[in-house]
Every structure is written in C-alpha cells, then in structure tokens.
Amino acid sequence: MLASVDGEIGPAEHARIPITDEGLLRGDGAFEGLRLYSGRPFGLDDHLARLAHTCAGLRLDLDERALAHELAQLLEAAGPVDGVLRIVLTRGGRRILFVEPLPRRPRIARVGTVRYAPNRITDGLKTISYAANDLALRLAREQGFDDALLVTPHGRVLEGATSAFFWVRDGQLFTPPIEDRILPSVTRQTLIDVAGAVEEVCTLDTLHGAEEAFLASSVREVQPLAAIDELQLKAAPGPVTLHAHAALRQAIEAELG
Numbered sequence: 001m002l003a004s005v006d007g008e009i010g011p012a013e014h015a016r017i018p019i020t021d022e023g024l025l026r027g028d029g030a031f032e033g034l035r036l037y038s039g040r041p042f043g044l045d046d047h048l049a050r051l052a053h054t055c056a057g058l059r060l061d062l063d064e065r066a067l068a069h070e071l072a073q074l075l076e077a078a079g080p081v082d083g084v085l086r087i088v089l090t091r092g093g094r095r096i097l098f099v100e101p102l103p104r105r106p107r108i109a110r111v112g113t114v115r116y117a118p119n120r121i122t123d124g125l126k127t128i129s130y131a132a133n134d135l136a137l138r139l140a141r142e143q144g145f146d147d148a149l150l151v152t153p154h155g156r157v158l159e160g161a162t163s164a165f166f167w168v169r170d171g172q173l174f175t176p177p178i179e180d181r182i183l184p185s186v187t188r189q190t191l192i193d194v195a196g197a198v199e200e201v202c203t204l205d206t207l208h209g210a211e212e213a214f215l216a217s218s219v220r221e222v223q224p225l226a227a228i229d230e231l232q233l234k235a236a237p238g239p240v241t242l243h244a245h246a247a248l249r250q251a252i253e254a255e256l257g
C-alpha cells in the first residue's frame with residue numbers, strides 16, 4: 001500500500017502526520033474515495049469537483065495544482081493496480097493520498113435500517129467525520145446484517161452508510177432525492193445518467209412494494225440486496241439491477257477505454 005503525504009511517497013504504514021492536526025483530533029477535513037481500474041481512476045473530474053465543493057463548504061483551503069501533481073506521481077508509482085484511491089485533506093493542511101486494496105464485501109448483501117438524521121450543516125459535504133456512518137454499520141452488523149440503510153426518524157430512507165440506495169418498482173429504477181440531504185454520490189449520478197434511475201422520495205412503506213434494491217458506490221459499483229430488515233426482496237440480483245450494473249460498467253469502460 002503506497003501513500004503520499006504532501007508529495008512524499010512511501011509505504012502507507014510509514015506515512016505520518018502531526019498529532020496536533022485537527023483532521024485527526026476533530027475529524028475536520030475532506031475526503032474522496034475512488035476506484036482504480038488498472039491504475040486509472042474512474043470519475044476523477046467528478047470526485048475532484050465534489051472535493052472542491054466539500055472544501056468550499058468547510059472553508060478549507062485546497063491547492064488544486066499541488067494535489068493534481070501529487071496524484072499523478074502517486075498513480076505513476078502505484079502502477080496498474082485494481083484498488084481504491086483515497087484523497088484526504090486535513091484541517092492541519094496535510095494532503096494525504098493513498099492506494100489500498102479493494103475491501104472484501106459479500107456479492108449480495110442484507111441490510112438493516114439504522115436511525116440517522118442529517119445534521120444540516122455538513123449535509124452534502126464529504127467530510128472525514130465518519131464516526132456516525134461507521135457506527136451505523138457496526139449497529140447493523142451487531143444485528144447480523146452486512147450493511148446499514150440510513151433512515152430518518154420520520155421514516156425517510158436516505159442511503160447506505162457508505163453508499164447510495166436504489167430500489168425497483170414496476171420495473172422502474174428509483175433513488176432518493178439529493179434534497180433529502182444525502183451525499184451527492186458520483187455513482188448515483190452516473191446511474192441516473194446511464195441507467196435511467198429516477199429520483200423519488202422513499203419511505204419504509206415504499207420499500208414494501210419494491211421488487212429489487214441495491215447499494216451503489218465508487219468502490220463497490222452495484223451490490224444487490226437480498227433483504228432489508230425482515231423484508232425479503234424477490235430477486236437479488238433482479239433484471240433491473242443487472243441492467244444498471246452493466247450500464248455502469250459500460251460507462252467505466254467508455255471513460256477508461
């Protein structure tokens with residue numbers, strides 16, 4: 001695993017930042033996670049645009065030229081790997097980039113719902129304050145599920161702990177609207193563009209009419225769901241999920257060649 005801290009490249013386990021960095025002390029900073037296909041990141045421009053949006057929202061300086069230069073150098077050093085590229089910018093001013101292996105995940109998941117309320121001030125920003133998302137995942141796993149589905153106290157279904165959420169009804173693919181204060185996921189937007197997903201408010205009641213559902217993110221692409229709490233989905237993966245995944249793969253191939 002290779003890392004770059006302010007342009008200094010070396011093994012990730014030897015990379016260091018000062019313990020006074022408020023990125024560490026307060027989870028104050030911005031990040032991105034991209035998938036590398038043979039060493040090439042998919043959706044780099046979209047991820048960098050979201051990073052700039054997060055930095056603007058957090059009032060965090062972003063040196064785009066230095067980042068682009070350091071990113072090119074790290075990717076060159078990493079070579080044609082399949083994995084995850086992380087970009088982390090801390091309040092202490094560190095630019096951290098690293099390449100890590102893909103996480104192991106079940107091909108088909110069962111998710112448990114977890115109560116979650118967006119906090120209104122950092123909504124839509126990809127900040128490094130992920131303790132709530134990680135806790136949601138742990139709570140769901142404690143109940144025997146593979147992942148968490150975040151649902152507001154009013155019953156609005158939002159997204160996964162680290163993924164966008166999609167469901168299918170009468171053969172049509174749906175995903176919750178950005179106005180529900182979810183993360184503007186790059187994969188979600190790609191699936192709206194290439195797989196005809198439509199934004200619609202989702203409640204727990206809505207899910208009882210669902211034929212299929214899946215989670216989507218840069219790292220996992222499309223992960224079919226077999227169950228949401230006690231609700232068993234008819235098909236995992238069903239035809240609309242398979243079509244959406246194929247359309248995403250096509251978009252990736254079209255961009256990366």
Ligand SMILES: Cc1ncc(COP(=O)(O)O)c(C=O)c1O
Pocket residue numbers: 033133159160161162163164183184185186187188216217218219
């Ligand atoms: C809360 C949340 N929603 C959605 C996503 C998926 O975003 P993307 O498609 O940009 O990877 C992530 C990714 O980490 C996330 O953390």
